[in-house]
Structures are given as structure tokens and as C-alpha cells.
Amino acid sequence: MALWLGRLGGWCARHGKIVLALWVIAAAALMGANLAFSSPTSNDASIPGTDAQRAHDLMKEGFGPGYAQGGTVQLLVYSADGPLTEEKRQQAVERSIAGLRTMPHVVQVDTPFRRGGIASNLQIGLITIRMEGHDPDKLAETTRALSKAADPARAAGMEVVPADSSTPADKEIKTGPSEIIGVVCALLVLVFAFGTLVAAMIPIFAALVSVASGLGVIGLLGWVVDMPKQAGIMATMIGLGVGIDYALFLLSRHRRLLAQGVPVVESVRRTVSSSGGAVVFAGGTVIIALSALMLAGFPLLATLGWVTGISVVAAVLTSITLVPAMLGLLGHRVNALKVPFLGRGGSSGTGWAGLGSWVARRPWGTLAASVAVLGALAAPALGLKLGSLDEGYGAQGSESRRAYELMATGFGPGSNGPLIVIAQLPSQVESAKDPIVEEVAREVKAVDGVAHVAAPKVNASGRAVLLQTVTEYAPSDSRAAGVVRDIRAIALPGVDVHVGGKVAGLTDAGDRMAERTPLVIGVVVLLSALLLLLAFRAPVVAVKSAVMNLVSLGAAFGALALVFSFGLGSGLVGMDPPANASYLQTIFFSVPVESYVPLLLFAVLFGLSMDYEVFLLTAVRQAHARHGDNARAVAEGLGSTGRVITSAALIMVAVFVAFIAYPDAMVKTFGVGLAVAIAVDATIIRGFLVPATMVILGRWNWWCPRWLDRLLPNLSVEGHEEEEEDEPVAERREPVGAGV
Known part of the structure; x- marks a missing residue:
């Protein structure tokens, strides 16, 4: 694989204009098609084979108009100044009903002035509209048109709100400032790390192209499969993070080779051959983890998994083709537009190596302290409350939140589900x-x-x-x-x-998640350990690495429990409490976590954690192969990778934190969980726990039984291959600041 990747990288470097043009055209065409032919979204939580699905199927069999999916629209009418039964108000409502009966596809309109149609306070009424022959995928547009037909009631001073304005298409998450904030934060980290504006812009540009391409593909696929409303934002969140990180790994390697005087094209070839292989491997582990969600037996979760996987595939492809093309086009101008006092990085490796040496001298104490800290971070996870979110947790002032509150006030909280x-x-x-x-x-x-x-x-x-x-x-x-x-x-x-119904469907989803979670976790851990075994030919390292990746998940779930289940800051991340909540309730507002979120979070985090594990282990192994001193190899491996892993983690955390500003509760939970897990993974786990365990294990790190060594194929992942000092170099230049 390394040979093939090297040839691909060299070709892209020599034909940079062609590769760049093809990627830009492809990304523009895919995004243009997505915008021109925007597909509907569907958050159907039903699961084949469950009781809720059986009820849904029976509901279509001969119960009359409006009982098929999307066949009923309800409008809430509210009069703040007095009862709806007052003559002028009632006449205005009746005129609205008359208009609704003339709308296309409407077969029945139930007046609120009926038994069960008006609240006991006589100020809130419910107009129920049953429809046939309409397009369920355009229910949002249909609902808006029906709501417009109720303008006579509004003209009489009443409020009219669609009770089911929370249809999936209507709630589709649009792009917003979070992407811009995430990109700007990532750019600042890259400028600080590299010290040059040109180098900092390469990962940003590559990530944006990969995200645009991935979103275009996902949007078009929405016409042939049910696409959850969070699909696009999940793909953007993960795509930006991994896209920038993968390009960062390649760029860091390339600049070090240039600093040694290696010719540009040769440097790109070596970079893609070595670090490109690590990127492919890291991306593959993320995709494997996401693909395992298909075993969960929950179509919505499986779709979110493979949709997010598309963004990872796009990030890998741009990293091994577009990034080499840009590096070839720029040549040594990759170090242009230097920022004073930044990117020298001369002492950074020494600092990380010093930390590695410090850990190597006291591994048992470091291990105990790390376990204690991680245990404290994970402890709140025992109180994690799973459940389903309703529109009562929607953005304050939104139409869907307003409808929820009116329904609960007039007809009881259960009327919303x-x-x-x-x-x-x-x-x-x-x-x-x-x-x-x-x-x-x-x-x-x-x-x-x-x-x-x-x-x-x-x-x-x-x-x-x-x-x-x-x-x-x-x-x-x-x-x-x-x-x-x-x-x-x-x-x-x-x-x-x-x-x-929705409540029954989510109940079945929770039961199915509890049933299938052990299977999904087992498959992900087993396959990831197997990939590490193939890469490093070291069973102990493979098993230990899989366990270490699980450790960061404990911290993520602990953070979710603190913020959402215990409500310690849910208000600070933008969850809106009830309108009549006190100040303390605003700050400490308990919010359930959707039952499928932990499993999806597990798959994403397990794959992302493997990125840093691969780069650290590769560097340690290469150092060990040079001199055989295990403690020294750990210190050198941490010294050579610490800065790039820290920079990559900072970028990931910045991107994920930016997405906490999104109004969707599921996106918020992901932003919190991913940001905390990546921060813990790149600091406590990679900086202390992994080095300490490797020092303690000693020669067992790289032990492999002879029979297993003979069975394993010759596959290696070289994220930081040794410099080939004895290879003739055609172009010798003065060393430049390599930065990261």
C-alpha cells in the first residue's frame, strides 16, 4: 500500500493543476446539485419488527382519511384576550375553517368547537385537518399553506400555530455560524502551529472541499433513502475535524522533509507513502466503527453512521490527492507569509520528550494518578439519563416550542405525544x-x-x-x-x-439499543484491535490500545451526564428551560440524552481516538527499533508526535465546541461529548496513561508469538517513517522552520 500511495502522491504533485481543478469542479457540481435539488429529510424512529412498526402498518388499513403517515395537520388557536367562544372570535375561526376546507387534498376539517377540541379555559382550541393524496415528503410546505389559510383568525387578534410544525423537513438544520467559528478557530491553531499563513490555509481548504463534496453526495442520496435531519450537520462536524487533522499530519511531515533539503516532489511522495498510509488506516478505523452501527438494528442510527462515513471517505481522498497536489503546486512557497515569533517549534519536541522522560522515570505513579483522574471524570456517567427529546426542549420562541407549550397548557402534557x-x-x-x-x-x-x-x-x-x-x-x-x-x-x-406513535417508537428504539449495544461494542473493539495487530504485529499493543480508546469514552459520557442529566450547565450550552423557570432552573436544567446517542458517540469517538494512537505508537516503535531502549523510545515517540497530536486535538475540540451553538439538542450533546473526549484523549491518555503503560510493559509491547507472526500478512502503517539520511538529495536548501 505504501508503494501505491507514494506513486499516487508523486503523480498528484506533478499534475497539481489537473487534480486541483477536478476537485474544485466536483465539489462545486455536487454542492450545486444538492442546492438545486434539495432532498427531504425524515426522522422516522420506527424499527422493523417492533410493535410500534406493527401498529403503524395496521393504522393504514381502512381507518379512513388522515390516518396514514403525514395525513393529519393540527392548528392551535389561542386567544389571550378572552374565550374563543365569544361571537366575533368564533366567527373568525369558522371563516378560517371554511377556507381550510377548500384547500387541495383536504378531506375533513374538525372544528375546535367540539367535544375535546377546546381547552377547559376556552382560550385554546385545536383544528384537526385530515388529508389524502398529498405528498408526505412536502408536509412542511403543506402545513405552511394550511396555516396561511387561517389568517382570518389572526386578523381577529388570535394566535394560530401549527401543532405539528416540528415535521422533520421543517426542522431540518441549516448551516449557520458554527461552521465559520470552527474554521476560524482551526485556522488560528494552524497559524500558531505552522507559523505561516500559506501552510495554515492548506488543511482548511482541503477540509472545505472534502466537506462540500461529502455534503453534495449525502444530499443527493436523500432522494433514494430516508435521510435524518441531523445527517448534514453530523457530516460537517466530523468532516471538518478529520479533514483538517489528516491534512495537518501530511503537511507536518512534508515540511520536515523540506527542511532537510528533500526535493518537493520527492518529499510529497515520501509524505503520502508514509503519513498517507496512516491517514488511510485512521480513516478506515473510523469507517469500520461507524459501519458497525448497522448491527444496532435501528435504521435511523445506521443511516447516521454511513452518512458520517461518507464525510470521512471524502476527507481521506482529499488528503491523499488534493493535499499532495497543492503541496506540489506551492513548492517551497508553502512556508510563505510567515508570522513573526510563531512556528519555530524548536523546543516543542524537547518539551514533549521531557514529559515522556518524566513519565518513564515514574510510570507506576503516573499510571495511578491518570487512572484516578479518569475515574473521577467518568464517575458521573453512572447517572446518565437516557430518554427521548420532545419540542419542550426546542429553542425558546420557535413555532414548534410555542405549539408544544400551548398543547400542554390546554390539553395536558401527554397531548404532545x-x-x-x-x-x-x-x-x-x-x-x-x-x-x-x-x-x-x-x-x-x-x-x-x-x-x-x-x-x-x-x-x-x-x-x-x-x-x-x-x-x-x-x-x-x-x-x-x-x-x-x-x-x-x-x-x-x-x-x-x-x-x-412517537413515544412508542422511541421506547422500542431504546429497548433495541440496550439489546444490541454489547454486540456493536464487541464488533468495533474486535475489528479495531485486529487492524492494530495487522499494523504493528504486536498483540499486547493491539489489545491495550483498544482498551485505551474505551477509556476516553468514560470521560465523554461523564461530561454528558454532568451537563445534561445533572443540568450543571445545560443552560450555558443553549438548552432553553420552561418560560416560567427560575434563574437557577435556567442554569441547572436537566435534559434527557436520546437513547441512540451514546452508541453513535461510541462509534465516532472510538474511530477518532485511533488516529492519535496510530501516530504515537508508530513513532515509539520506530525509536525502539533504532536502539532497543523501551523507556527512551517512549520519550522520543512522545517528543516527535506530541506537538502535532496536540495541534490536531485543539482543532478537533475547537470545531466540536463551535457546534454546541446549534439549536438541535442532539448536535449539542455530540459537541459536548466529542470535545471533552478528544481533549482528554490527547492530554491525559496520550500524554500520561499510554506512555506509562508502555514503560511498564517493557519488551512485552512488541512481543508476538512466532506462529502468529507467520500468519499475519506483511502490512505496516508508517505515520512517521525514519528519515533516509543516506539517500542522495538533489536539491539542498537552507533548513526552514518546520513548525509542527
């Missing part, structure tokens, strides 16, 4: 007055936590009955999931009770 209870009957019935139907309704009403059950509706075949059920709890309340399970446990002779 009604359960769809469908019972399959043992025999055909003629009407909802049949004794078996009434018995089912009584059993559902008797379940603890059920606040209201709508009138039963029998389907066209007479073999199933639908009961829309409202619980006493908000959709995000864990007790709502308990009501779902209790209803499903109803036992009547010949009757099969199924529960659907």
Missing part, C-alpha cells in the same frame, strides 16, 4: 358499540397514567379498532414509556394490542 393503540380483534365487528371493542377501551382507560382515550374507531374490515390515547406524561418523561409497556401487556382472549 399521543399513543396510537390498535387492537386486532378475534372476529369481525359491526361498530364501535360491540362489547369486545368496549372491553378493549375499558382496559386501556384502566391503565395507570392514561389521561384520556378517544372514541374507538373500527376499520373497514371490522377486524381492528383504533383508540387514540393521551397519557398524563410528556413524551420525554420516562413514565410515558411505562404506559406504553402496560398497554401492550393488556391480555384479552383473542385480542392483540399494539401501540404506535
Whole structure:
């Protein structure tokens, strides 16, 4: 692989204009197509084979208009000045209803002036619109048009809000200032590290091209697969981080070779042959970890995994083609536009090597202190509260948050997440007055936590009955999931009770995650350890590295628990508490973490942690191969990689922290978890824990049984190959500041 990568890098360096033009054209074309043919998004949390999915399938069978997916739109009408039943207000509402009945695809409009359609205070009413023949993928546009038809009510001084304005397409996350903030922070770190503006701009440009290309592909794929609303932002977050980091690793190696007088094209060839191999390997581990999410049995999670993987593939491809092309075009101008007093880096390696030597002299004490600190960071994870997020955690002032609050005030918190209870009957019935139907309704009403059950509706075949059920709890309340399970446990002779709806779907998702998590973790750890074994031919190092990557996850989950579950700063990261919350509640606002987030976070972090592990282990092994002194090799390996790993980690942390500003709660949890984990990984784990364990293990680090050595293929990952001092160099130049 190294030979092939070297040839590829050399070719790209010699044909830089062609490669650069092809990448720019491809990125522009893909992004242009994505913008021109923007695809819909879908956050369907259903899981094939679950009870919620069965209820969803039965709901389509003969229950009349509006019961298919996206077939119902609700408008909340609120009068702050008095009851809706006042004559002028009621007339305005009726005019709005008359207009709604003339809208395309509308087959039924239920007035709020009906039983169950108006709140007890008479100030909040619910207009229910049932539709057929419309495009479910354009429900956001349809909802806006229906809301516009209710302008007569607004003209009379009433507020009209779409109750289901939180449709996935409507909530799609748009690009915002976080990307700009992340890029600017990364640029500052690169300028400080390299000391030249030109060198600092190369990783930024390569990452932007890779992100644009990846987003273009993802956007177009949205036409053939259900694409979660967070897909684009997840791809951008990870794509920016790894894209800048991978280019940073290559650029650092190239500048060191130039400083030794190696010709430009030859330097690029060696860089891609060595560090390029490490980039391919590191990217491969991230992709493997994300691909394992397909084993979770949750389509939404699997899609987020492979979509994020596309951004990683794009980052790897730009790193081994576009970056070499730019390096070839720039030549020694890569060191142009120097910033005074920056990028000298002469003592940085000595400082990190000094830290390595300090750790080598007291490995057991360092190990104990590191474990204690990491244990303290991970301890809060025991209190991590998983659950589902509802619009009550949306941005204050948003239409969806306003609708949620009006629904909760007028009809109870459970009205924001009604359960769809469908019972399959043992025999055909003629009407909802049949004794078996009434018995089912009584059993559902008797379940603890059920606040209201709508009138039963029998389907066209007479073999199933639908009961829309409202619980006493908000959709995000864990007790709502308990009501779902209790209803499903109803036992009547010949009757099969199924529960659907958002709450039921997320309950099934949580159960499936708990069931499949050990499998996903086991596969990721096993495959990653196997890749490390192939790369280093050292079983002990492979197993130890996999365990070390798991350690940083404990700190990430601990941070999530502190910020969200315990509420120690959820207000500071932008989570909006209830409107009537006190100051302390604003700062300490407990927020559940979506049940699938920890598994997705595990896959992403495990792959990203492997990047730094590969570069550190490669440097230590090469130093050990030169002189055989284990403690000295650890110090030298840490000295040669410490600055580049720290710079890469700072960039990752800056990018992830910037994305905490996004309004979406899942993006916030990822930003917090990733930033903390990367910071801990690059400091405590790579700076202290890994060196200490390697010193303690001594010669066992690189031990390999002979039988295993014969079985393993000859595959190596060279992130920092030794300088070839004895190779003739055609172009000798004065050494320049290598920076990182």
C-alpha cells in the first residue's frame, strides 16, 4: 500500500493543476446539485419488527382519511384576550375553517368547537385537518399553506400555530455560524502551529472541499433513502475535524522533509507513502466503527453512521490527492507569509520528550494518578439519563416550542405525544358499540397514567379498532414509556394490542439499543484491535490500545451526564428551560440524552481516538527499533508526535465546541461529548496513561508469538517513517522552520 500511495502522491504533485481543478469542479457540481435539488429529510424512529412498526402498518388499513403517515395537520388557536367562544372570535375561526376546507387534498376539517377540541379555559382550541393524496415528503410546505389559510383568525387578534410544525423537513438544520467559528478557530491553531499563513490555509481548504463534496453526495442520496435531519450537520462536524487533522499530519511531515533539503516532489511522495498510509488506516478505523452501527438494528442510527462515513471517505481522498497536489503546486512557497515569533517549534519536541522522560522515570505513579483522574471524570456517567427529546426542549420562541407549550397548557402534557393503540380483534365487528371493542377501551382507560382515550374507531374490515390515547406524561418523561409497556401487556382472549406513535417508537428504539449495544461494542473493539495487530504485529499493543480508546469514552459520557442529566450547565450550552423557570432552573436544567446517542458517540469517538494512537505508537516503535531502549523510545515517540497530536486535538475540540451553538439538542450533546473526549484523549491518555503503560510493559509491547507472526500478512502503517539520511538529495536548501 505504501508503494501505491507514494506513486499516487508523486503523480498528484506533478499534475497539481489537473487534480486541483477536478476537485474544485466536483465539489462545486455536487454542492450545486444538492442546492438545486434539495432532498427531504425524515426522522422516522420506527424499527422493523417492533410493535410500534406493527401498529403503524395496521393504522393504514381502512381507518379512513388522515390516518396514514403525514395525513393529519393540527392548528392551535389561542386567544389571550378572552374565550374563543365569544361571537366575533368564533366567527373568525369558522371563516378560517371554511377556507381550510377548500384547500387541495383536504378531506375533513374538525372544528375546535367540539367535544375535546377546546381547552377547559376556552382560550385554546385545536383544528384537526385530515388529508389524502398529498405528498408526505412536502408536509412542511403543506402545513405552511394550511396555516396561511387561517389568517382570518389572526386578523381577529388570535394566535394560530401549527401543532405539528416540528415535521422533520421543517426542522431540518441549516448551516449557520458554527461552521465559520470552527474554521476560524482551526485556522488560528494552524497559524500558531505552522507559523505561516500559506501552510495554515492548506488543511482548511482541503477540509472545505472534502466537506462540500461529502455534503453534495449525502444530499443527493436523500432522494433514494430516508435521510435524518441531523445527517448534514453530523457530516460537517466530523468532516471538518478529520479533514483538517489528516491534512495537518501530511503537511507536518512534508515540511520536515523540506527542511532537510528533500526535493518537493520527492518529499510529497515520501509524505503520502508514509503519513498517507496512516491517514488511510485512521480513516478506515473510523469507517469500520461507524459501519458497525448497522448491527444496532435501528435504521435511523445506521443511516447516521454511513452518512458520517461518507464525510470521512471524502476527507481521506482529499488528503491523499488534493493535499499532495497543492503541496506540489506551492513548492517551497508553502512556508510563505510567515508570522513573526510563531512556528519555530524548536523546543516543542524537547518539551514533549521531557514529559515522556518524566513519565518513564515514574510510570507506576503516573499510571495511578491518570487512572484516578479518569475515574473521577467518568464517575458521573453512572447517572446518565437516557430518554427521548420532545419540542419542550426546542429553542425558546420557535413555532414548534410555542405549539408544544400551548398543547400542554390546554390539553395536558401527554397531548404532545399521543399513543396510537390498535387492537386486532378475534372476529369481525359491526361498530364501535360491540362489547369486545368496549372491553378493549375499558382496559386501556384502566391503565395507570392514561389521561384520556378517544372514541374507538373500527376499520373497514371490522377486524381492528383504533383508540387514540393521551397519557398524563410528556413524551420525554420516562413514565410515558411505562404506559406504553402496560398497554401492550393488556391480555384479552383473542385480542392483540399494539401501540404506535412517537413515544412508542422511541421506547422500542431504546429497548433495541440496550439489546444490541454489547454486540456493536464487541464488533468495533474486535475489528479495531485486529487492524492494530495487522499494523504493528504486536498483540499486547493491539489489545491495550483498544482498551485505551474505551477509556476516553468514560470521560465523554461523564461530561454528558454532568451537563445534561445533572443540568450543571445545560443552560450555558443553549438548552432553553420552561418560560416560567427560575434563574437557577435556567442554569441547572436537566435534559434527557436520546437513547441512540451514546452508541453513535461510541462509534465516532472510538474511530477518532485511533488516529492519535496510530501516530504515537508508530513513532515509539520506530525509536525502539533504532536502539532497543523501551523507556527512551517512549520519550522520543512522545517528543516527535506530541506537538502535532496536540495541534490536531485543539482543532478537533475547537470545531466540536463551535457546534454546541446549534439549536438541535442532539448536535449539542455530540459537541459536548466529542470535545471533552478528544481533549482528554490527547492530554491525559496520550500524554500520561499510554506512555506509562508502555514503560511498564517493557519488551512485552512488541512481543508476538512466532506462529502468529507467520500468519499475519506483511502490512505496516508508517505515520512517521525514519528519515533516509543516506539517500542522495538533489536539491539542498537552507533548513526552514518546520513548525509542527
